[in-house]
Each structure stands twice: as structure tokens, then as C-alpha cells.
Amino acid sequence: xxxxxAALAASLLAALPAWAQDQxxxxxxxxxxxxxxxxxxxxxxxxxxxxxxxxxxxxxWTPIPVANGTVAGMSFTLVGNRAQLDVIPNSTGPGWDxxxxxxxxxxxxxxxxxxxxxxxxxxxxxxxxxxxxxxYVGIGRTGLITSDFDKLSVTVSYRRDVTRVHKAGxxxxxxxxxxxxxxxxxxxxxxxxxxxxxxxxRTYFGVTPAQSIAxxxxxxxPEGGQKDITFGGYVAYALTxxxxxxxxxxxxxxxRKLVNDFADSPLVSIxxxxxxxxxxxxxALTF
Numbered sequence: 497x498x499x500x501x502a503a504l505a506a507s508l509l510a511a512l513p514a515w516a517q518d519q520x521x522x523x524x525x526x527x528x529x530x531x532x533x534x535x536x537x538x539x540x541x542x543x544x545x546x547x548x549x550x551x552x553x554x555x556x557w558t559p560i561p562v563a564n565g566t567v568a569g570m571s572f573t574l575v576g577n578r579a580q581l582d583v584i585p586n587s588t589g590p591g592w593d594x595x596x597x598x599x600x601x602x603x604x605x606x607x608x609x610x611x612x613x614x615x616x617x618x619x620x621x622x623x624x625x626x627x628x629x630x631x632y633v634g635i636g637r638t639g640l641i642t643s644d645f646d647k648l649s650v651t652v653s654y655r656r657d658v659t660r661v662h663k664a665g666x667x668x669x670x671x672x673x674x675x676x677x678x679x680x681x682x683x684x685x686x687x688x689x690x691x692x693x694x695x696x697x698r699t700y701f702g703v704t705p706a707q708s709i710a711x712x713x714x715x716x717x718p719e720g721g722q723k724d725i726t727f728g729g730y731v732a733y734a735l736t737x738x739x740x741x742x743x744x745x746x747x748x749x750x751x752r753k754l755v756n757d758f759a760d761s762p763l764v765s766i767x768x769x770x771x772x773x774x775x776x777x778x779x780a781l782t783f
Contacts (some may be wrong), residue, residue, distance in 0.1 A: 537565040542746065542778015544576070548612045550605050550700060551754055551764035551772070562780060577602040580632065580653075590639025599653050601628045603661075605700055614767045619711035623699060626662055630655030634670075646675035657696075664696035664720070680734040684748075687727050694720040701761035713766060718757035724772075726752040732780075740782065747777040 540562035548554045563574040569585025580599040603626040609618045634651030638644070649672050656665040667690065674684040697718040708715045730748030732739060752772040753759075759770040 535567055536740075536782060537563075538780050538782045539563055540746070540778050540780030542776055544774060544776040546774045547768075547772050548614070549617060549763070549768075551758070551761065551768040551770070552612070552614065552617070553767075553769040554613045555773070556611060560776060560778060562778065577604060590644045591637075593636035593638060593647070593649065595632065595634035595636065595649070595651060597632065599630055599632050599655055601655055601666075602626075603628055603657075616711040616713050616767050617763055620703065620707045620713075620763075621710075624659070624661045626657045627659045628655040628666060629658050630665075632668075642675045646673070648673045662696045662699035664693035664699070666693075666696060667691040676739075679738040681732065682739060683729065683731045685727075685729045687725070689725045690723045692720050692723050694718075696720060697723075697757060701758050701763055703762055713762040716760075716762050718761055721756050723756070723758045724752050724754050726750055730776075735779075742782060744780045744782065745777070746780055747775075749773065749775040 542560045542562065543557050544560050545555050545557055548556055560576045561574070562576075563572075565572055570581070570583055572581045573579065578599070578601050581597040582595050583597040584594050586593045606612065606617075606620075606623045607625050609622050612618050630653060632651050632653030634649055636647055636649030638647045640646055640648050651670050651672075653668045653670075654665060655668070657663055668688060670686060670688040672684060672686040674682060676682040697720045701716070701718045703711070703713050703716040705715055707713070728748060728750030730746060732744050732746045734742055734744050736742035750773070752774070754764055754770040754772065758764065764770050
């Protein structure tokens with residue numbers, strides 16, 4: 497469930513050193529920020545208020561670890577249960593950014609009955625943790641609207657379960673826009689969706705005859721397709737120094753709407769809610 501907010505947090509953290517400079521900065525200061533963006537490390541920790549399971553009407557708090565860095569122009573990100581690496585080095589400053597690399601998500605949806613308050617969904621039984629591995633490709637443009645440091649990017653990823661839990665694939669297109677407000681503050685907005693295969697739908701949103709007897713929920717056999725659409729936003733504010741180095745506060749949230757068979761699933765339409773809200777806040781230290 498942490499993946500609801502991971503994509504936005506990852507994109508914002510990756511952007512901090514490159515876009516932290518104010519539009520009115522002197523050229524020497526811009527060069528300094530660019531050099532810092534060539535090699536850096538950000539470590540953070542926070543908490544997220546996420547649904548008990550995908551489609552739940554109840555939320556709970558969970559911790560989120562964060563690590564993000566750039567070495568030789570290549571960037572890596574770990575946020576919660578999602579990790580990715582961009583293997584194509586890119587220079588800082590205005591210009592195009594081609595993105596390509598591996599991505600992995602550790603799916604923890606419904607893996608712990610004790611964290612689910614609805615007794616009917618608990619009665620469906622636990623689902624084993626699934627490791628979803630794949631890759632992503634994208635393109636971005638820095639220096640687009642507000643300054644030389646704002647950025648619009650579009651990525652598409654595909655990952656597939658390699659642990660034979662749901663044995664299915666997930667497509668995830670994402671569009672993100674980030675812009676600095678000053679040397680100490682920036683904002684990131686994002687829209688995304690997930691398109692999943694049949695076995696994913698049946699594993700997390702289906703109800704078998706045996707599960708129906710145990711839970712009281714009606715039998716349901718969903719088909720794959722577009723699962724949701726998500727909108728979100730995050731802000732970062734430097735508590736010490738500026739966003740290129742020092743301690744920063746990051747906070748934001750997302751709204752996700754489940755659609756099609758996923759919204760019609762008894763786990764959602766009877767026991768849960770198709771409207772999913774999440775919030776997160778934490779501290780990040782950039783070296």
C-alpha cells in the first residue's frame with residue numbers, strides 16, 4: 497500500500513538538488529548547484545496514512561524509509577516498498593532527460609490480517625508477499641514553464657510478479673511536474689494509473705466460493721484492465737541550508753479512484769470504498 501505515495505515522493509526527492517536554485521540566482525550559484533547534483537545522497541524517514549488494504553475504507557499509519565542518490569549522473573531511489581534505478585546519465589540544468597532502468601515493488605497488499613479492521617476481508621485470508629520486477633522508460637524536460645529548473649516528465653513502467661503469488665503484470669504510466677518556489681521550497685504534482693492483468697485482479701479483488709462462505713461476501717471473479725487513476729502532490733521545505741544540502745521537511749498526499757471491476761469488487765463496493773486517500777510526511781537529509 498505504500499506504493500500509493502512512493503512514486504510522488506521518489507520523483508520529488510530525485511529533483512531536490514537539480515531544481516533547488518531560485519530563478520534569480522547568480523550564474524556562479526547555479527553552477528554550484530549543478531555540481532552538487534552530480535553526486536549526492538539523500539536519506540529520510542517518514543510516516544504514511546494508508547488504507548488497510550487496496551480498496552479499504554479504513555486507514556492506518558505505517559513507516560516509510562527513503563534513500564535516493566546520484567552517482568556519475570545515474571540516480572537510484574528507494575521509497576517504502578519501491579526501488580528503481582535510472583541507468584542513463586543526464587547532465588543537470590535545462591534540457592531533455594531520457595530515463596531507462598529497472599524497477600521493483602514488494603507488494604504487501606493483504607499480507608497481514610491483523611492490519612485489516614473489516615472482519616469480512618480478514619476472513620478472505622492472507623495473500624503472500626509478492627515481488628514485482630520489471631523496467632521503465634521515460635522522457636523529461638527541465639526548464640519548461642516557470643524557470644530553468646522546473647521539470648515535466650512522462651514515464652511508463654511494466655513489472656511482473658516473480659514470486660508466483662499473483663503471476664501477473666502491472667503497467668504504470670505516470671506524468672509528473674515539479675517546480676521550485678525558492679531555494680528552500682518546491683512542489684511536485686503527479687497523475688498516474690495502473691493497468692493490471694487478470695490474475696492480479698482475481699488475487700486481490702476476487703472472491704471465490706469458499707471465501708464467500710467464510711466471509712459472507714458474494715462470489716466475484718474480476719477481469720484485468722485499468723484498475724485506478726491517481727492524483728497527488730508533495731511539497732518540500734528546507735529546514736537547514738537549502739534543498740541542495742541539509743535537512744528538509746516533505747509532506748503531501750494522493751487521491752486514488754478505483755474503476756471498472758476493481759470498484760465493483762465486494763472488497764470495495766461492500767466492505768470498502770472506491771475513493772482512496774493517503775497522506776505522508778517525513779524528514780530527509782541531503783549530503
